[in-house]
Structures are given as structure tokens and as C-alpha cells.
Amino acid sequence: MPKITSAEQLKSHQQKAKQELDNYPVMVSLCHGTACCAIGAREVAAAFEKELAAKQSVKFIKSGCHGFCEVGPLVVVRPIGVVYQRVKPSDVPEIVERSVRKGEIIDRLLYRPGDNGKVYAKEDEIPFYAKQSKVVLAQNSHIDPFSIDDYLASGGYSALAKALFEMTPDGVLKEVMDAKLRGRGGGGFEAGWKWKFCKEAHPDLPHHIVCNADEGDPGAFMDESILEGNPHSVIEGMIIGAIAVGGADGFIYIRNEYPLALRTFHHALKQAREYGFLGENILGSGMSFDIKISRGGGAFICGESSALFRSLEGKVGEPRAKYIHSVERGYHDEPTNLNNVETWANVPQIINRGAAWFTSLGTPDSPGTKVFSLVGKIENTGLIEVPMGITLREIIFDIGGGIKGGRAFKAVQTGGPSGGCLPESCLDLPVDFDKLTEAGSMMGSGGMIVMDDQTCVVDVARYFIDFLIEESCGKCLPCREGLRQMSVILHRICDGKGLPDDVDDLEKLGRTIIDCSLCALGGSAPNPVLSTIKHFRDEYLAHINEKKCPGGICTALIEYFIVADLCNGCSTCEKVCPSDAIHPVVGQKREKGELRIIDTAKCVKCGACIEVCPTDAIIRK
Amino acid sequence: MQAVLTSTPVRTEMEKEIEALLADYDKTPEDLIMVLQDIQGKYNWLPREALEYVSRRLDVPLAQIYHIGTFYKAFSLEPRGKHILHLCMGTACHVRGAMRIAEEYERQFGLKLGKTSKDGMITFERVNCLGACAIGPIIVVDGEYKGDMTVNRANAIIKRLRREDAGEADDA
Numbered sequence: 001m002p003k004i005t006s007a008e009q010l011k012s013h014q015q016k017a018k019q020e021l022d023n024y025p026v027m028v029s030l031c032h033g034t035a036c037c038a039i040g041a042r043e044v045a046a047a048f049e050k051e052l053a054a055k056q057s058v059k060f061i062k063s064g065c066h067g068f069c070e071v072g073p074l075v076v077v078r079p080i081g082v083v084y085q086r087v088k089p090s091d092v093p094e095i096v097e098r099s100v101r102k103g104e105i106i107d108r109l110l111y112r113p114g115d116n117g118k119v120y121a122k123e124d125e126i127p128f129y130a131k132q133s134k135v136v137l138a139q140n141s142h143i144d145p146f147s148i149d150d151y152l153a154s155g156g157y158s159a160l161a162k163a164l165f166e167m168t169p170d171g172v173l174k175e176v177m178d179a180k181l182r183g184r185g186g187g188g189f190e191a192g193w194k195w196k197f198c199k200e201a202h203p204d205l206p207h208h209i210v211c212n213a214d215e216g217d218p219g220a221f222m223d224e225s226i227l228e229g230n231p232h233s234v235i236e237g238m239i240i241g242a243i244a245v246g247g248a249d250g251f252i253y254i255r256n257e258y259p260l261a262l263r264t265f266h267h268a269l270k271q272a273r274e275y276g277f278l279g280e281n282i283l284g285s286g287m288s289f290d291i292k293i294s295r296g297g298g299a300f301i302c303g304e305s306s307a308l309f310r311s312l313e314g315k316v317g318e319p320r321a322k323y324i325h326s327v328e329r330g331y332h333d334e335p336t337n338l339n340n341v342e343t344w345a346n347v348p349q350i351i352n353r354g355a356a357w358f359t360s361l362g363t364p365d366s367p368g369t370k371v372f373s374l375v376g377k378i379e380n381t382g383l384i385e386v387p388m389g390i391t392l393r394e395i396i397f398d399i400g401g402g403i404k405g406g407r408a409f410k411a412v413q414t415g416g417p418s419g420g421c422l423p424e425s426c427l428d429l430p431v432d433f434d435k436l437t438e439a440g441s442m443m444g445s446g447g448m449i450v451m452d453d454q455t456c457v458v459d460v461a462r463y464f465i466d467f468l469i470e471e472s473c474g475k476c477l478p479c480r481e482g483l484r485q486m487s488v489i490l491h492r493i494c495d496g497k498g499l500p501d502d503v504d505d506l507e508k509l510g511r512t513i514i515d516c517s518l519c520a521l522g523g524s525a526p527n528p529v530l531s532t533i534k535h536f537r538d539e540y541l542a543h544i545n546e547k548k549c550p551g552g553i554c555t556a557l558i559e560y561f562i563v564a565d566l567c568n569g570c571s572t573c574e575k576v577c578p579s580d581a582i583h584p585v586v587g588q589k590r591e592k593g594e595l596r597i598i599d600t601a602k603c604v605k606c607g608a609c610i611e612v613c614p615t616d617a618i619i620r621k
Numbered sequence: 622m623q624a625v626l627t628s629t630p631v632r633t634e635m636e637k638e639i640e641a642l643l644a645d646y647d648k649t650p651e652d653l654i655m656v657l658q659d660i661q662g663k664y665n666w667l668p669r670e671a672l673e674y675v676s677r678r679l680d681v682p683l684a685q686i687y688h689i690g691t692f693y694k695a696f697s698l699e700p701r702g703k704h705i706l707h708l709c710m711g712t713a714c715h716v717r718g719a720m721r722i723a724e725e726y727e728r729q730f731g732l733k734l735g736k737t738s739k740d741g742m743i744t745f746e747r748v749n750c751l752g753a754c755a756i757g758p759i760i761v762v763d764g765e766y767k768g769d770m771t772v773n774r775a776n777a778i779i780k781r782l783r784r785e786d787a788g789e790a791d792d793a
Contacts (some may be wrong), residue, residue, distance in 0.1 A: 035753035038766035218711035256658060256695055257748060297654050297693025300749065314653035316692045375713035375754035382755060413712065445625030449712045463715050467749065473692075555724075576773055578729055578760075600793030606725045609716065611771040 003276030003283035007161040017153035024059035027078045029141045030286045033065030033228055036072035040088065041442050044073050048277055058100055061144040064229015067137065067383040068128050071111060073292030076141055079124045084109040113401060129247040131399050134344045134367045134385045140229035145264050148271040158275055159348035163240045172244040173199065176347065178355035180367050185212055185340030186418065186444045188433035195513050198327040198337040208336040209247035210239050211344055212308060213254040216300035217416030218467065222371040223341035225317035225383050227254065227261035230345065231268035235291065237344035239277065240351055242289045245337050250291035253308055256298060300301035300471035304519050305330065305338050307473065316475045319519035326413050332450045336423030340445065342371055366432035370446060377404045377452040383593060393427040396450055407452040415535035416465045416489030420531025421457055442529040456551030457539050459534040462490040464528035470522065480514040480524030486529060494554040498544035503533060552620040559621065566617035573609035573618060582609065636674045638663065643678060650681045651690060657696060666697040702737045702744035704782055707761040711750030714757035722758060722775045728780050742786055
């Protein structure tokens with residue numbers, strides 16, 4: 001492939017790529033994201049490749065995440081636009097024979113939520129997709145992430161050509177400032193202002209462009225899915241950023257726990273260089289810029305800007321005080337502009353469609369869309385993109401389909417370990433950067449963990465504090481020691497040894513840590529505890545005063561019981577019990593055998609019996 | 622100084638292997654973390670001999686390499702087991718009961734998070750989110766993702782690994 005050296009050449013190449021795609025009468029898109037691959041998408045792909053080997057007229061792509069992970073592996077057949085769920089390799093011959101060849105719809109593979117008889121065939125009919133508005137994820141199921149031609153066919157790199165040949169660097173900067181694009185990594189700082197400060201800092205020093213793909217929040221996989229599904233959108237955004245800021249070189253810091261994202265991005269960079277979008281004299285404009293991948297070492301703190309730069313330099317990722325701004329002194333103490341994956345992926349869209357279009361989405365202070373990973377005790381787990389300002393209720397109940405198994409909602413956790421838990425009363429809050437912060441949580445990078453009545457908020461708070469103890473770099477005392485003390489108290493409460501003053505002490509400790517910590521990790525670490533105390537103080541008090549865990553989670557405070565009326569005597573529980581704690585009650589006949597009873601003195605509370613009971617006769621309380 | 626470094630003699634088999642890994646890099650101190658990741662990927666841990674060689678080649682003090690090796694979770698300074706099990710402990714997996722699996726592994730099989738079993742067969746580690754929350758809790762067995770884990774299914778994994786290894790031992 002000879003390099004593309006002008007805007008005209010780019011245009012003709014895009015048209016050629018589009019023509020080639022349009023020549024295929026049928027396209028099959030298989031979700032090949034991390035979650036679908038873990039449940040068999042690779043085997044399904046192999047089956048498709050075998051079946052379609054002789055069919056030149058079918059375009060088969062292994063795409064990035066389609067979003068609806070709950071019912072994967074997912075297959076979309078276009079142009080009929082039918083979605084097949086939970087596809088197995090054995091379904092593939094029938095899909096090829098009937099849907100690909102004849103354009104028929106195979107009823108048994110369609111999405112059927114619940115037992116209400118509703119069946120959905122098309123993407124835009126499925127409630128999970130209907131309320132979303134996709135900008136960043138729009139192309140995910142349409143392009144092969146390993147093919148730069150697919151990205152070009154969808155108009156890819158047009159924004160780059162526009163920024164290079166039709167706009168000045170200041171014009172590009174102004175467009176992003178006017179769009180009020182706020183950082184999607186969690187901080188919510190306006191990207192345009194950051195770019196401006198970086199551009200104006202130290203004109204004598206080289207400026208660096210960095211993409212933060214160290215998505216460390218547990219329960220969040222937005223950035224992973226963008227990198228796996230549409231890597232060129234991030235590359236294009238970064239080059240445009242380099243034009244505006246005057247960037248000399250670029251880096252992307254990807255966590256090593258994302259092998260597929262790493263492989264995809266590595267390949268995309270190679271292709272972008274071959275086509276002349278990266279390297280010397282980009283598109284014949286005279287501009288030079290390239291991007292280097294740096295793999296993270298598995299430290300949550302490296303998502304913090306100053307720690308990330310130290311790690312890029314090959315050092316230990318310890319943050320420094322915030323009065324030194326990374327836009328002025330970042331990587332190697334030179335001006336550095338750091339944005340998160342999703343922020344970068346929005347940039348080409350803003351340049352293509354204009355700031356006015358972008359601000360027409362979302363709310364006035366938080367324009368645009370936001371990608372969330374909707375996980376936990378939710379019916380429809382997956383990746384969603386919604387306009388800012390949508391309510392939590394719409395996200396959880398309309399898109400997410402409500403709580404798994406129809407149980408009661410207890411809380412939703414946003415913002416990862418820096419965020420907080422919001423109760424039922426906050427469900428009608430519009431989701432934007434400011435409203436969530438006011439409610440005691442935060443937007444964060446977009447993890448949304450839904451919890452039902454069988455979740456213990458004290459346990460969740462303890463989980464986050466223990467996570468942060470592991471992840472604290474140990475440089476400043478409030479974070480290093482303060483979190484340990486909070487953990488001691490939380491463990492005590494969960495073990496049924498809580499003291500009357502513990503809740504007040506947690507609040508005092510938490511406020512001190514927030515006020516005195518060096519970086520944002522410590523400065524937000526107590527949030528999961530403080531927000532659960534604020535909204536669920538009763539649960540803390542139940543643990544301390546009544547020695548009860550209302551969620552039925554804290555092992556020391558619960559016992560397992562068999563409900564005599566529900567047990568059918570099948571003895572499955574007895575077989576899996578590792579501690580011989582389940583016995584038959586002689587003379588108590590049930591449908592399939594004798595009633596079983598749990599010897600609480602022997603029970604180790606592992607929960608193996610609950611998992612296998614066919615009649616849900618075993619309870620924790 | 623550079624001339625001295627590039628002429629560092631390659632003496633042992635391991636040094637030869639490390640030299641091959643270094644071919645992809647500029648050999649600056651900046652490459653340290655990624656070089657260590659490659660070493661970890663090759664040997665499953667960071668042997669001291671390898672670190673001493675890297676120290677000479679990249680011109681980084683050994684103490685600083687140990688600083689990195691202990692700071693980042695990806696690295697292990699002890700040999701790891703024949704099988705590596707990762708239990709995802711992301712928030713979504715946590716609320717779906719990952720902790721109960723960890724407790725049961727310790728109780729039934731003596732497997733502690735972050736440790737290698739006494740017979741050197743299984744290393745059991747936690748990972749903070751693999752980004753496949755829809756199928757949590759997840760265990761990764763030697764790189765293969767196993768989703769929708771329950772205590773029973775998780776126990777079956779260990780039993781199967783032990784059985785297979787016992788079979789291999791018999792064959793030998």
C-alpha cells in the first residue's frame with residue numbers, strides 16, 4: 001500500500017473502500033469482544049469462516065463489542081438487520097443457509113426477554129438498544145477493527161484531513177472548546193481548556209500527546225471496548241489533538257490485562273503508518289507525529305496523570321502534588337496533554353460534525369453522550385452509550401431491563417472506587433458530571449454496578465477500601481495509614497464485632513483522608529464508605545447493634561437454612577456440601593426423598609448448596 | 622559508557638534469551654517495565670539472573686528494578702506454579718459472589734490468593750476486572766476464560782487440574 005499523500009487521494013481511497021463494501025450484498029457481523037470470546041465467539045467465528053469460505057459475496061467481520069454482552073455471542077446479519085443471540089457453532093450452517101442465502105429470519109435464535117412471549121428480531125427494536133444514542137460506539141458492529149479500509153469506508157480520517165487542510169490549529173482548538181467536551185476518564189475537566197493550557201505552556205519544549213487507556217476501575221470496560229472495536233477513532237483523535245496542541249509525539253498507556261485491545265491497537269497503528277496517517281509528512285501536509293504503545297504493569301494508581309507519566313518513563317508510578325500541572329510539566333517534565341480513550345474517540349466526530357451538533361446532545365453543562373458499562377445484578381449486562389442527562393432509572397430499568405431475577409433494587413454504584421452508592425431515592429437524577437457529584441457519588445469513567453437486596457453495602461464499602469489499600473502507592477500518610485484504619489473498622493463491623501462509635505469514626509477518618517491526601521486516589525478513596533453511610537446508615541447500625549446483615553452476605557452474621565415447605569427432598573445439596581452439614585430428617589417424606597436439614601454447627605457457609613437447589617429452598621439470613 | 626554496555630558479554634542461556642527479548646527495544650531505562658513484562662511472560666516470574674542482566678543492559682540499578690518489580694502487580698519475584706489461576710475480583714464479580722469462591726479455595730484446597738500451592742502446581746491470583754462483567758464471576762485458567770462461575774463449578778476446576786496432573790505423573 002503506497003502512502004496517501006493528499007486530501008484528494010484520501011477521498012478517492014475512502015470511496016473505493018466504500019464501493020468494495022457496498023458490493024457485498026450480505027454482511028455478517030459477529031461480536032468478537034472480550035466477553036463474547038469468553039463464551040464461545042471464537043468457535044462461532046471458526047464455524048462461519050468454514051461455512052463462508054466459498055462464498056465471495058458475503059462480508060464476514062469479527063467486530064468489537066456490540067454491547068449486549070448478556071446474550072452473547074451475538075451475530076447480526078445485514079441488510080435484513082436481524083440479531084441472533086447466544087449463537088453456537090452448531091447454529092452457523094443454518095444461519096448461512098437461511099439468513100445469509102435466503103434472507104429468512106430464524107425464530108429460535110431471536111432475543112426473548114422473560115416469559116412474556118415478546119420476541120425481537122431487529123437491532124433497533126430491542127429495548128436494550130432502542131434508548132441508546134451511539135456516537136463513539138456507532139461503528140462498532142459495522143467495521144472490522146483489524147481493517148483500516150473498513151474505517152475509511154465509514155468516512156474515517158476525514159476529520160484528520162479537514163483539520164489539516166481546511167482548519168488552522170487554533171480553529172481545531174476552538175471547535176473542541178466550543179463543544180465543551182469534558183474528560184470522559186472521570187475528572188470531567190474540559191478537554192478544550194486542557195489543550196489550550198498545554199499549547200501555551202513552555203513554547204521552547206516539545207509537547208506530548210498521551211492517551212490514558214489504563215482503565216483500572218473494576219467493573220468498567222468502556223475503553224477496552226472502544227480500543228477493541230474502533231481503534232482508528234482513537235488514533236485519529238490523537239493526531240487531531242497533536243495538530244491543535246502542537247504535539248511532537250504520542251503515547252498510549254494500555255493496561256496489560258487487556259490482551260485483545262493491545263493486539264488490536266498495535267495492528268491499527270501499523271496500518272495507520274502504512275497508509276501515511278502516522279509518521280513523517282502526514283497526508284503530504286508536512287506534519288509528523290507517531291504514537292507508541294506503553295503497557296501498564298497492573299497498578300490502579302497509574303490512571304492518575306502524574307503517576308502515569310512516571311510509569312511511561314519506566315519508573316514507579318507515584319503521583320506528585322497537584323500544584324504542578326501536567327499540561328505544563330508532565331512526561332519528562334515537558335508539556336503533556338493527557339486525555340482518556342473515550343474523550344479522544346469523540347474528537348473526530350466533533351471536527352466532522354461541528355461543535356453545535358455536539359452541544360445539541362446531552363445537557364448544557366455536560367454535552368454529548370457517555371459510554372457506561374452496566375453490570376452487577378442487572379438483567380441486561382452490557383455496554384451502553386446514552387445522551388448525558390438521561391436518568392438512572394431509564395438506564396437501569398428501560399435499557400438494563402431491571403434487576404436480575406426480578407429482585408428489589410438496593411443501590412447503584414457509579415464512579416468506581418472513587419465514587420459512591422446511590423439509593424432508590426436518587427434514581428430520577430439526570431446523569432451528568434455535576435448532578436452525580438452533588439448526590440455524593442461521581443460520574444467517574446463510566447462503570448455502573450447495580451446491586452439488589454441481596455447485596456450488603458457495608459461489604460461493598462469494605463471491598464473498595466481493601467482494593468484501594470492494595471492500590472495506594474504508599475507515598476502519603478493519610479491514604480496509606482488512614483485507609484488501613486478504615487478497613488480495620490469495616491472488617492470489624494462485617495465480622496459482627498462493630499462498636500457503637502464505629503460509624504462516626506469512619507466519617508471522621510474519611511473526611512480527614514479526603515482533606516489531607518496528596519492525589520485524587522486518596523482524595524476520593526473514602527467516598528464509597530461515606531456515601532453508603534449517608535444513604536444506608538441503617539444497614540451499618542443493623543450490623544453493629546443487631547449483629548445482622550440485611551443483605552445476607554457477611555459470613556459471620558448469617559446462617560443457612562432449608563425452608564421445609566419448599567424442599568423436595570432431592571438431596572442434591574447434601575451431595576455438594578463440602579462439610580457434611582446437610583442431613584435427611586428421618587420420616588419427613590417429600591416428593592423426591594426425605595426433607596433435608598442444615599447442621600449450622602458444621603456449616604462452613606460456602607453457599608454451594610444454594611447454587612444447586614432446584615426449588616430455591618435454601619436461604620441465608 | 623554506551624560502548625561498554627553494548628559489549629556486555631552474553632554468558633548464559635538465560636542471558637541469551639533475554640538478549641533476544643531486548644531486540645525489540647531501544648534499550649533505554651524507559652523500556653524497563655515492558656522488558657520486565659516480557660521476562661515475566663517468558664518465565665512466569667522474574668528470576669534474579671535475568672534482572673541482573675537487564676540492569677547491566679539498560680543501565681538501571683538493580684535496586685530500582687526491584688522497586689518496580691515489587692510496585693507493579695504484574696510481576697512476581699518468586700517462581701509461579703505450573704497452572705496460573707486468576708480470579709476476577711472486579712466489583713461486578715464481587716457482588717456476584719467471587720469472594721465465596723476465594724474462601725472455598727482456601728478452605729478446601731489450601732489455595733491462598735497471591736500464593737502458589739505447596740506442591741508448586743497452582744498459583745492462585747486475583748485480578749481487578751477483566752472487562753467481561755456480563756459473565757462474572759470469572760476464573761482464568763492458564764489464559765482461558767471461564768465465566769458464570771459458582772462455588773461448585775470453581776471447585777470442579779481444581780479437581781480436574783489435580784486429576785490431570787496425577788494422570789501425567791502416572792504416565793511418567
